[in-house]
Amino acid sequence: MKRVDIDPITRLEGHGKISIFINDEGSVENAYLQIPELRGFEKFVEGVPIEEVSRIVPRICGVCPAAHHMAAGKAADAVYNVDIPPVAKKLRELYYMAHFIHSHAAHFYALAAPDFVLGPDAPKAQRNVLGLIDKVGLEIGREVLRQRAISQDIQILVGGRATHPVWNIPGGVTRALSVESRDKVKGWAAEQVQFAEFSLKLFNDVVLSNKKYLDLIMGDVFEQVTNYMGLVDENNRVNFYQGQVRVVDTTGQEIIRYSESQYLDHVAEHVEPYSYLKYPYLKERGWNGFVEGQGTSLYQANPLPRLNAADGMATPKAQAEYEKMFETVGGKPCHKLLVNHWARLVEVLYAAERMEELINDEEITDPHVRVIPSTTPREGVGIVEAPRGTLTHHYWTDENGIVTKANLIVGTTNNNASISMAIKKVAQNLIKPGGEVSDGLLNTVEMAFRLYDPCFSCATHSLPGQMPLTVEIKNTAGETLNRISR
Amino acid sequence: MKTIILGLGNTVLGDDGVGVYVARLLRGCMDETVAVREAELAGLDLMEMLNGYDRAVIIDAILLEGEDPGTVFRLRPDDMKISPRLASCHDIDLVTALALGKRLRFHMPREVVVYAVQGEDVLTLREGCLPAVERVMAPLAEEIAGFLRGVPCERISIDLAERKSGSA
Numbered sequence: 001m002k003r004v005d006i007d008p009i010t011r012l013e014g015h016g017k018i019s020i021f022i023n024d025e026g027s028v029e030n031a032y033l034q035i036p037e038l039r040g041f042e043k044f045v046e047g048v049p050i051e052e053v054s055r056i057v058p059r060i061c062g063v064c065p066a067a068h069h070m071a072a073g074k075a076a077d078a079v080y081n082v083d084i085p086p087v088a089k090k091l092r093e094l095y096y097m098a099h100f101i102h103s104h105a106a107h108f109y110a111l112a113a114p115d116f117v118l119g120p121d122a123p124k125a126q127r128n129v130l131g132l133i134d135k136v137g138l139e140i141g142r143e144v145l146r147q148r149a150i151s152q153d154i155q156i157l158v159g160g161r162a163t164h165p166v167w168n169i170p171g172g173v174t175r176a177l178s179v180e181s182r183d184k185v186k187g188w189a190a191e192q193v194q195f196a197e198f199s200l201k202l203f204n205d206v207v208l209s210n211k212k213y214l215d216l217i218m219g220d221v222f223e224q225v226t227n228y229m230g231l232v233d234e235n236n237r238v239n240f241y242q243g244q245v246r247v248v249d250t251t252g253q254e255i256i257r258y259s260e261s262q263y264l265d266h267v268a269e270h271v272e273p274y275s276y277l278k279y280p281y282l283k284e285r286g287w288n289g290f291v292e293g294q295g296t297s298l299y300q301a302n303p304l305p306r307l308n309a310a311d312g313m314a315t316p317k318a319q320a321e322y323e324k325m326f327e328t329v330g331g332k333p334c335h336k337l338l339v340n341h342w343a344r345l346v347e348v349l350y351a352a353e354r355m356e357e358l359i360n361d362e363e364i365t366d367p368h369v370r371v372i373p374s375t376t377p378r379e380g381v382g383i384v385e386a387p388r389g390t391l392t393h394h395y396w397t398d399e400n401g402i403v404t405k406a407n408l409i410v411g412t413t414n415n416n417a418s419i420s421m422a423i424k425k426v427a428q429n430l431i432k433p434g435g436e437v438s439d440g441l442l443n444t445v446e447m448a449f450r451l452y453d454p455c456f457s458c459a460t461h462s463l464p465g466q467m468p469l470t471v472e473i474k475n476t477a478g479e480t481l482n483r484i485s486r
Numbered sequence: 487m488k489t490i491i492l493g494l495g496n497t498v499l500g501d502d503g504v505g506v507y508v509a510r511l512l513r514g515c516m517d518e519t520v521a522v523r524e525a526e527l528a529g530l531d532l533m534e535m536l537n538g539y540d541r542a543v544i545i546d547a548i549l550l551e552g553e554d555p556g557t558v559f560r561l562r563p564d565d566m567k568i569s570p571r572l573a574s575c576h577d578i579d580l581v582t583a584l585a586l587g588k589r590l591r592f593h594m595p596r597e598v599v600v601y602a603v604q605g606e607d608v609l610t611l612r613e614g615c616l617p618a619v620e621r622v623m624a625p626l627a628e629e630i631a632g633f634l635r636g637v638p639c640e641r642i643s644i645d646l647a648e649r650k651s652g653s654a
Contacts, residue, residue, distance in 0.1 A: 044611035059498045106530060110578050129578055141590055165525060211492050
């Protein structure tokens with residue numbers, strides 16, 4: 001058996017590797033993605049007061065600090081069994097909408113758009129954010145960055161900080177929103193709605209009206225049929241901050257619905273001997289392998305899965321885009337993986353509209369932002385939708401609120417099996433019997449895992465090391481026969 | 487000339503925090519033309535932080551195969567000719583960030599020097615660096631201070647091109 005290794009991570013040599021196994025006939029037998037995982041989280045938070053945990057967890061991930069802050073904050077409320085004041089919920093949600101816009105916009109413009117605006121076949125040197133700027137113009141480039149900065153500034157104004165928030169405490173948040181800050185955010189929120197609409201229009205003009213791109217999106221290579229997971233409100237509309245977790249099957253039928261504290265009854269994690277990675281699956285169905293199709297125990301959690309798992313969006317403009325999207329792609333649920341990019345933009349519009357609703361809520365400047373917990377702490381679970389999937393934080397404490405145990409299921413982890421399967425399908429399509437590796441392999445594999453916006457390492461910065469993308473073809477004896485890299 | 491010293495890293499991930507610790511050693515030792523900042527950021531955020539400076543010194547952790555922990559490499563952006571976006575999976579890399587800033591007509595530093603310290607463990611949640619990395623922090627801070635003041639001083643860093651095991 002041959003083994004093809006693709007190493008997409010530069011910072012951690014030897015980690016974050018894609019291995020493609022080729023059998024003696026030269027066909028792809030399997031593909032796995034390995035992601036570097038942080039160790040020792042349980043031990044690190046052991047002995048820490050639960051109220052400090054929400055201030056520590058944003059430091060484990062600079063890509064989605066707000067998501068960890070929210071999940072840990074909600075878990076701490078649950079540990080103290082406290083229902084936070086309505087305005088505290090609204091402020092947290094407001095903050096979180098700005099985070100979603102910030103994260104999704106960076107992914108779309110810096111990482112996803114170059115493949116579509118310049119085309120997947122464009123020369124490598126142009127198919128990046130610089131080429132994108134050349135194509136769409138400096139003004140649009142500047143405006144994207146300005147809007148991204150605004151979403152950052154909203155987080156700072158509402159929650160004090162964007163990267164390392166210290167604002168959630170058991171029972172609510174540490175400060176109320178002043179009238180001056182509210183007025184400032186009002187203007188910004190309106191701009192963010194326009195920005196979201198502009199982004200969808202750009203997607204429409206550049207991607208959807210180009211038959212070649214539409215064919216790529218609707219083709220069989222980027223298709224995967226699984227169950228879908230997402231948080232929904234009482235009307236089954238998408239919600240990022242609160243609600244129940246709903247899972248629909250491959251036909252769109254609701255099969256599971258659970259509240260935060262019940263997650264262990266429904267989600268289990270499978271471990272393979274070759275990897276330290278965990279592969280979550282639906283417990284009721286039992287692990288039935290890396291298979292897709294009706295009956296699979298696998299689910300995906302990401303923008304498109306969230307939209308698949310819900311009945312619609314809770315805001316009017318996003319709802320219209322939601323309907324248009326599913327109509328264009330042939331109905332719901334949609335199994336075409338690249339549609340995640342479109343779904344991500346529908347979510348940006350929802351986040352912006354929701355932000356506008358919240359900032360115009362008369363109660364938003366109410367000073368009553370916290371209730372003091374009065375019960376003995378024990379155990380609590382907090383679930384939010386992170387930009388890259390359902391995020392679960394679970395803590396156990398002693399009677400003084402000191403953490404004794406912790407369990408996290410992070411956004412990308414939900415999709416571990418799905419990412420490996422997507423890469424396998426792409427590889428099967430591009431590596432033909434005989435073992436010839438096509439030139440398009442690297443970029444197509446990149447497109448396959450990029451659509452998940454995976455959080456490979458919770459380490460937040462990234463000083464490049466060596467090869468960013470290397471394919472090694474090995475024979476059964478482990479000798480390297482060929483090596484492609486860039 | 488306005489200079490920024492930027493310590494990058496995560497202070498709860500062991501050796502990953504080395505850039506932040508070295509920046510802290512330099513804080514207070516430099517004159518008013520030198521800003522000292524620390525961050526846990528990459529890509530687009532980095533571009534915004536570097537905007538407005540003529541010169542930048544970035545300190546970070548690195549993991550190269552076969553190197554001893556505590557080895558300090560000195561890099562220029564040209565040493566990091568890599569994929570234009572995969573350095574971090576969710577963001578653009580430093581080279582692209584600098585190029586993008588220039589394209590957008592931001593005031594990006596003309597000179598960028600990166601000091602990268604080989605880490606031993608950057609995946610275990612832990613505060614503080616391991617001894618091999620801890621040991622080089624003070625001498626590295628001195629080297630950077632000397633470099634910025636234009637004073638000859640003892641170098642502990644080696645240029646990436648001199649790396650014994652070859653390419654990067």
